[in-house]
Amino acid sequence: xxxxxxxxxxxxxxxxxxxxxxxxxxxxxxxxxxxxxxxxxxxxxxxxxxxxxxxxxxxxxxxxxxxxxxxxxxxxxxxxxxxxxxxxxxxxxxxxxxxxxxxxxxxxxxxxxxxxxxxxxxxxxxxxxxxxxxxxxxxxxxxxxxxxxxxxxxxxxxxxxxxxxxxxxxxxxxxxxxxxxxxxxxxxxxxxxxxxxxxxxxxxxxxxxxxxxxxxxxxxxxxxxxxxxxxxxxxxxxxxxxxxxxx
Numbered sequence: 455x456x457x458x459x460x461x462x463x464x465x466x467x468x469x470x471x472x473x474x475x476x477x478x479x480x481x482x483x484x485x486x487x488x489x490x491x492x493x494x495x496x497x498x499x500x501x502x503x504x505x506x507x508x509x510x511x512x513x514x515x516x517x518x519x520x521x522x523x524x525x526x527x528x529x530x531x532x533x534x535x536x537x538x539x540x541x542x543x544x545x546x547x548x549x550x551x552x553x554x555x556x557x558x559x560x561x562x563x564x565x566x567x568x569x570x571x572x573x574x575x576x577x578x579x580x581x582x583x584x585x586x587x588x589x590x591x592x593x594x595x596x597x598x599x600x601x602x603x604x605x606x607x608x609x610x611x612x613x614x615x616x617x618x619x620x621x622x623x624x625x626x627x628x629x630x631x632x633x634x635x636x637x638x639x640x641x642x643x644x645x646x647x648x649x650x651x652x653x654x655x656x657x658x659x660x661x662x663x664x665x666x667x668x669x670x671x672x673x674x675x676x677x678x679x680x681x682x683x684x685x686x687x688x689x690x691x692x693x694x695x696x697x698x699x700x701x
Contacts, residue, residue, distance in 0.1 A: 479545070480640060480672050481507040481530060486539035486549075488525050488695075499525040500536070501695035507674065512666040514683035515676040517692035523676040524644055526692070530674065531563045531642045532556040544639070561589050564633030566643035566675075570625045574618040578609055578628050581617055586635045596635070603631040607661055623654030630661055641665070643675035647682050659685050 488500040500522045507513065515523045528534040529541060532548065535556065540549045548559065565571075572581050579600060586596035604613050607627040617625060626646060633641055643662070647655040659682060666673050675686070683689045689701045 478509050479506055480509045480511075480543070481505065482540070482542040482545075483529075484540040484542070486529065486536045486541060488522075488529065488534065489537045499695055500529070502539070503695065503697055505690075505697060507672065509672055510666070510670045511672050511674070512663070512687045513672075513674045514686040514689045515674065515692060516678070516680070516683050516689055521692040522695040523692055525695075527642045527644055527674065527676055530640070531565060532559040561636055562639050564636070564638035564641040564671075566626070566629050566633050566641065566646045568645035568648045570622075570629050572617045572625055572628055572632075575616065577614050577616050578604060578620070578631075579613045581628055582632045582635055585632050589636050591636070599635060600631075603634050604628075606634075607631045621654070622650055623657055626650065626654070626658050627661065630658070630665075634665070638671065641671055641673045643673065645676055645678070647677065647679060655679075655682065 483503060483505040486500055486503045486505075487498065490497045490499060503522075503526070515526065517523055525534065529536055532551075533556070535551065536549055540547050542548070543559070543562075548555070551559075573584070576584070582604060583596055583600045586600060591599070601610070601613065604610055607630050609624060609627055609631070612620065612624060617628065620628070626649075629646075641662075646662075647658050650658060662673055662675070663685060665671055673686075675682070677683050690697055691699050691701070
């Protein structure tokens with residue numbers, strides 16, 4: 455059984471406060487399997503997978519449809535529990551965690567989806583703020599943080615615009631701001647550029663690259679797009695629920 459160790463490779467220097475020799479493991483997955491269905495209808499989405507991800511990584515998951523990318527992201531994000539194996543997040547085993555524990559830990563993760571998952575009748579500010587409200591952030595803090603993040607993704611002038619009036623690229627920038635509002639330890643993105651044209655794809659990847667470089671937040675994204683994957687520091691290739699190689 456081969457374990458794949460993913461280490462952050464900085465283009466120039468590590469982010470402020472992060473030294474390369476001080477990087478710690480954020481994620482350890484040991485013999486992780488995930489099975490759906492029963493009897494003759496069983497589907498093995500992940501098959502005895504081993505993986506270690508160190509803090510500060512910028513990682514792409516590639517593979518054909520059905521290779522296990524989304525299932526892997528959902529286990530990393532405490533959305534699913536593995537059928538077997540151990541999932542350690544910052545050294546603590548969550549493989550057998552209760553649903554309540556999984557729900558509590560999702561607040562440590564920022565999610566970015568292909569279809570945005572925004573509330574179209576709310577404005578940009580309210581879409582971002584809603585996540586902070588659910589987590590219990592106090593009003594003065596969340597209002598200041600929400601506007602700072604909206605400005606960070608280049609949408610300050612759109613803060614009071616309804617989401618349905620935005621372009622797809624702008625919607626994904628709102629989704630990125632929302633993913634950051636609780637200061638996550640990990641950002642998980644499932645095909646974040648799939649519905650975007652080439653210009654918006656470049657804009658979104660530039661934002662994610664900057665976030666990783668300047669803040670050191672770990673980013674893991676699933677993609678079918680080699681151009682997108684090549685902007686990451688490591689590429690992991692999945693096939694039939696297994697990690698077959700890395701680049």
